[in-house]
Amino acid sequence: MSILSDALEHHPETQPFWSALGEGRFLLKHCRACGRAHWYPRAICPFCTSADTEWREASGDGTIYSYSIMRKAKEPYAIAYVTLAEGPTMMTNIVDSDLEAIRIGGSVRIAIGKRDEDLLPLFRLA
Amino acid sequence: MSISGKAYIVGAYEHPTRKAPDKSLAQLHAEVALGALQDAGLGKDDVDGYFCGGDAPGTGPLSLVDYMNLKVRHADSTNIGGSSYILHVNHAAQAIAAGKCDIALVTLAGRPRSEGAQKGAPQRTDNPMQPDFPWEQPFGMTTLNAYAMCAMRHMHQFGTTPEQLAWVKVAASHHAQHNPNAVLRDVVTVEDVANSPIIADPLRRLDCCVISDGGGAVIVTRPEIARSLKRPLVKVRGAAEAIKHLSGGDVDLTYSAGATTAPLAFGEAGVTPADIKYVSLYDSFTITVIVQLEDLGFCKKGEGGRFVADGNLISGIGRLPFNTDGGGLCNNHPNHRGGMTKIIEAVRQLRGEAHPAVQVDGCDLALAHGTGGLLGTRHGSATLILERE
Numbered sequence: 157m158s159i160l161s162d163a164l165e166h167h168p169e170t171q172p173f174w175s176a177l178g179e180g181r182f183l184l185k186h187c188r189a190c191g192r193a194h195w196y197p198r199a200i201c202p203f204c205t206s207a208d209t210e211w212r213e214a215s216g217d218g219t220i221y222s223y224s225i226m227r228k229a230k231e232p233y234a235i236a237y238v239t240l241a242e243g244p245t246m247m248t249n250i251v252d253s254d255l256e257a258i259r260i261g262g263s264v265r266i267a268i269g270k271r272d273e274d275l276l277p278l279f280r281l282a
Numbered sequence: 283m284s285i286s287g288k289a290y291i292v293g294a295y296e297h298p299t300r301k302a303p304d305k306s307l308a309q310l311h312a313e314v315a316l317g318a319l320q321d322a323g324l325g326k327d328d329v330d331g332y333f334c335g336g337d338a339p340g341t342g343p344l345s346l347v348d349y350m351n352l353k354v355r356h357a358d359s360t361n362i363g364g365s366s367y368i369l370h371v372n373h374a375a376q377a378i379a380a381g382k383c384d385i386a387l388v389t390l391a392g393r394p395r396s397e398g399a400q401k402g403a404p405q406r407t408d409n410p411m412q413p414d415f416p417w418e419q420p421f422g423m424t425t426l427n428a429y430a431m432c433a434m435r436h437m438h439q440f441g442t443t444p445e446q447l448a449w450v451k452v453a454a455s456h457h458a459q460h461n462p463n464a465v466l467r468d469v470v471t472v473e474d475v476a477n478s479p480i481i482a483d484p485l486r487r488l489d490c491c492v493i494s495d496g497g498g499a500v501i502v503t504r505p506e507i508a509r510s511l512k513r514p515l516v517k518v519r520g521a522a523e524a525i526k527h528l529s530g531g532d533v534d535l536t537y538s539a540g541a542t543t544a545p546l547a548f549g550e551a552g553v554t555p556a557d558i559k560y561v562s563l564y565d566s567f568t569i570t571v572i573v574q575l576e577d578l579g580f581c582k583k584g585e586g587g588r589f590v591a592d593g594n595l596i597s598g599i600g601r602l603p604f605n606t607d608g609g610g611l612c613n614n615h616p617n618h619r620g621g622m623t624k625i626i627e628a629v630r631q632l633r634g635e636a637h638p639a640v641q642v643d644g645c646d647l648a649l650a651h652g653t654g655g656l657l658g659t660r661h662g663s664a665t666l667i668l669e670r671e
Binding site for chain 2: 174221222236239246260
């Protein structure tokens with residue numbers, strides 16, 4: 157099942173993100189005017205409205221802001237908000253990890269991988 | 283311009299059905315509209331303003347205004363999810379105060395059970411063109427785990443416990459036992475909630491609201507018309523709405539847009555939380571009630587868990603009776619939208635028409651509040667302060 161690929165045709169604005177992800181690179185949008193990174197990526201900075209935004213490769217490091225393990229599923233899975241080292245907090249899944257070991261404040265590391273058919277910016281416990 | 287005292291709720295009706303396989307969606311809207319009009323002592327042709335949310339089939343209000351054969355000179359289909367109808371009363375009051383309509387009808391209806399809504403973790407039916415879609419939907423985000431992450435953070439940051447969450451459900455169940463139409467009428471204990479199956483940590487099955495068909499409607503009108511009718515006078519004293527979201531990545535799941543609406547609505551009404559005798563709070567999940575109580579100022583941020591414990595929300599026992607119809611947790615959650623029933627039970631309380639076992643003595647000031655959309659991503663909050671005159 158692919159939730160993402162059917163949707164992406166509607167989102168040319170963020171096509172570079174998904175292209176880079178396919179090459180193993182995790183990009184963030186930074187604003188050259190105000191210096192802040194934001195999430196999810198936009199053409200216009202949501203903080204200062206400058207259109208002078210650029211893609212930069214992220215460190216891939218983060219900490220768990222919150223999470224939940226969905227038990228009502230064929231395979232339990234962990235959804236989480238991860239606060240990136242660069243500042244913004246993003247929704248993701250914690251994968252390749254002991255789900256019972258997930259804690260708020262825990263360190264995570266980018267683990268680009270597939271969920272169903274979609275290649276996504278996932279994270280694993282560091 | 284303040285809307286305080288410019289509009290009254292003169293009709294309120296909750297459909298008794300909780301499963302309606304033999305009725306169409308438009309039919310349910312028409313039935314609740316008629317119920318509210320009859321309650322007010324008005325007829326269809328008296329309506330000149332119509333309000334509906336995203337549950338209305340068709341382009342905004344167009345198909346339903348056609349189906350019900352209304353003639354309106356004002357319409358509004360603002361959709362902020364389940365709290366839309368609380369917002370609609372605010373908008374209706376504004377329109378009435380501005381002379382844009384005299385008698386406003388607000389309807390909600392839905393039949394998710396009859397349409398085969400999946401229990402547990404249904405995939406959301408968000409639009410792939412939503413800018414947030416690629417950044418949330420592929421990760422298996424559902425309504426359940428989006429709210430669960432709020433509960434998890436609240437517990438981490440403030441020490442809120444699963445037992446405290448459970449007290450919200452316990453209070454709702456104490457009220458629902460007196461409501462013959464409620465989906466769940468059995469009184470439950472904190473232990474019952476703790477022993478119910480875990481759905482999405484830390485939320486268990488009994489932390490979640492019911493799924494039901496049905497609907498409701500209210501009628502809002504000018505003071506002169508309200509006084510000409512035979513129903514008790516329920517005045518709109520204050521109202522506010524606000525939207526909260528993920529703020530470009532500055533995520534804080536511990537509060538809702540109620541933190542914005544509360545000072546606005548209380549300010550317009552000229553009252554404080556201490557003056558409120560009864561609250562209707564959108565109880566999509568137990569955590570929703572705790573966050574909203576804090577944001578509305580009934581307790582400090584982080585103290586909602588302790589506030590709801592030990593039956594503090596149970597009518598006749600606690601300091602702040604809430605959702606005396608059993609709320610969405612036990613009574614009714616038509617079309618996954620809890621705002622309308624919150625208004626209706628507040629009106630019943632102010633009229634003295636709640637079930638005698640849960641009627642609040644001397645209930646002259648009530649608050650109805652909702653959070654529509656997802657507390658864990660983006661949502662619209664709406665607050666209504668109503669007074670028995």
